[in-house]
Amino acid sequence: MDTVFFPLLIALSLIGLTWFLSRRSGSRALPPGPKPLPVIGNFLQLGKKPYITLSHLAKTHGPLMSIHLGSLYTVVASSPEMAKELLHRHGQVFSGRPIPQVMYTRSINKNSMAFSPAGKEWRDKRKICKEEVFSERSLEGSEALRQEKLQQLVEHVGQHCERGDVVDIHDVLLVTNLNLMLTTLFSTRSPDFESATTREFKGIVEVIGVTLGVPNxxxxxxxxxxxxxxxxxxxxxxxxxxxxxxxxxxxxxxLESRRNNPAAPRKHDLLETLVDITQGDEYNLTVQEIPFLLFDLFVGGSETNTSSIEWIMTELLFNPDKLRKLKEEINSVVGERGQIREAYIARLPYLQAVVKETLRIHPPGPLSLPRRSEADQEVNGYMIPKGAQILINMWAMGRDPSIWSDPESFEPERFLGKNVDFKGQHFEFIPFGAGRRICPGMPLAARILQMTTAVLVHNFEWKLEKEKDHEDHKEEVLGVALRRAVPLRAFPSKI
Structure with missing residues (x-):
């Protein structure tokens, strides 16, 4: 079979690549880029860290360049100006999604808000997320559930203190983040830090995180x-x-519980909000669509939040002066023995700066979730053809010395007193994306990142298991999110 299959593959790929290039050649120039090899294009050039390779290539070919990944023509933006052109000025044209093969399971490609076409149904779901699911009112209503899970985290780490055990911070953060997601979505309650339900979801998330990190x-x-x-x-x-x-x-x-007990008190979670919406007239949402929204929120948040908080703790432990400054700020607002509440975040500017600075250096999605051009569109004097995949190299922008002074250093102070946030308005810093496809779960993610960090810093002192040089601690691997190559491990002690 191989003697027939592979020559056929090569022949068809060559024909397809030739057709693809000739179809788009002509008077309107395509963005420049490295010369592709036959059949495979620039695939082998990217290596295991494509965001770094593309950052280097952009220095030669410019902030708007093109590469060929097999038969997939791809345009890469590596500057805030080009990101703004693609995501804001021409946001409607570049609002499509290339659909990975794995997203055809259960028709996720048609029903997931992350991958479905940006039409009316998609806009309705975005509106629901903005006005109901992630509104201030809704998140404030579920805060008590998150506080309970954060207290379980404190108790769990406290047990490590008593035994003198090292903490695998990635594992503890993954369990905590799953607990926070499950309780916010479903009011999942358990007296145990890692319940049977959490372990089940943990097993699923870990497999997905590793598998989706492999190029298909x-x-x-x-x-x-x-x-x-x-x-x-x-x-x-x-x-x-x-x-x-x-x-x-x-x-x-x-649904069965609500039918059998219509007078029972409502739960303060996101599922209750979604069920209420399906039974009202204000929004167009069916019960059958709820699992797809839950899928988007769960898969989109579990691994990314975990990796981001691990990077926050990594940077703080390797920069003890910053850790000490953050602890002093929290103590000044909360007191040494007080309990942190989400309302306090507005009074903790250095905590906000620590989170922002970590997301600048370690964006969870260094190349963003790819977009697709829905029509031919001229950008910066170049023609981006319909069907092209669009990547925004957020990693490159976060390390650009023309944007950030001393970009490799961890300096949260650079965000103090400056009106730079991650809500999609400042294109040099868009870890959650920007424009029409900006991450809808950003309000919840921000609360989880800030609160989990504050709880770990406020309640414990931390000492690294091993003193390593500063290059080792930045080794990373690309999966669903950009994560540490080796999990962070440290000894906690009570204050």
Whole structure:
């Protein structure tokens, strides 16, 4: 079979690449870029850290350049100006999504807010997220549930203190983040720090995080889709089906409980909000669509939040003067023995600056979630053709010395007294994206990042398990989010 299959693959790919290039050649120039190899294009050039490779290539080819990933023509923006052109000025044209092979499971490609076309149904769901699910009122209503889970984190780390054990910070943060997500979404309650439910979701998330970090050849060479040569779709299908089965079970239990006990007090969680919406007339949302919204929120937040908080703790532990400054600020507002509440965040500017500075250096999605051009569009004198994949190199912008002074250093002070936030208005700093496709869960993510960091810093002193040089602690690996190559481990002690 191989003697027939691979020559056929090469021939078809060459024909497709030739057609692709000739179709887009002509009087209107495409963005410049490195010369592609036959069939595979620039695929092998990218390596394991494509965001770094593309950052280096941009220095030669400019802030708007193009590469070929197999048959997938890709345009990469590496400056705030080009990001603003693509995401804001021409945001409607570049609002599409290239659909990965794995997202065809359960019709996620059609029903997920992250991947569905930016039409009326998509706009309705975005409106629901903005006005109901992630509104200040809704998040304030579920704060008590998150406080309970953060207190469990304090008690769990306190047990490590008593035993003198080292803490695997990544593992503890993953459990905590899952607990926060589960209780905010479903009011999931358990006296244990790591319940059976949390362990189930943890197993699913860990497999998804690792598997989706591997480039799927079928996305770049369409002829391979029928063969699934790496087994990625089969693995991810299994985990996605597990997630949807759990979401549907929880949803059906909630619906049955409301039917049997219509006078019972309502829960203060996001699922209750979504069910209420389906039973009203203000928004166009069906019960069948709820699992897809839950999928977006859960998969989009679990790994990214965990990795981001681990990077925050990493930078603080390797910069003890910054850690001490943050602890002093929290103590001045809360007191040494007080309990931090989400309302205090506005009075903790250095905490906000620490989170921002970490997201600048370690954006969870260094190349953003790809977009797709819905039509031919001229940008900066170049023609971006319909169907092109669009990447925004947020990692490159965060390390650009023309934007940030001494960009490799961890300096939260650079954000103090400056009106620079991550809400999509300042294109040099868009860790949650910008424009029409900005992350809808940003309000919840910001609370989780800030509160979890504050709780860990306020309640404990920390000492690294091993003193390593400053280069080692920045080693990273790309999965669903940009995570540490080796989990952070440290000894906690009580204040």
């Amino acid at each position: 050849f079928a996305d770049y060479f369409p002829i391979l889709k029928a063969y699934n040569p790496q087994g990625i779709k089969r693995t991810v299908d299994l985990q996605f089906n597990k997630l949807f089965d759990k979401f549907e079970l929880i949803l059906n239990e909630r």
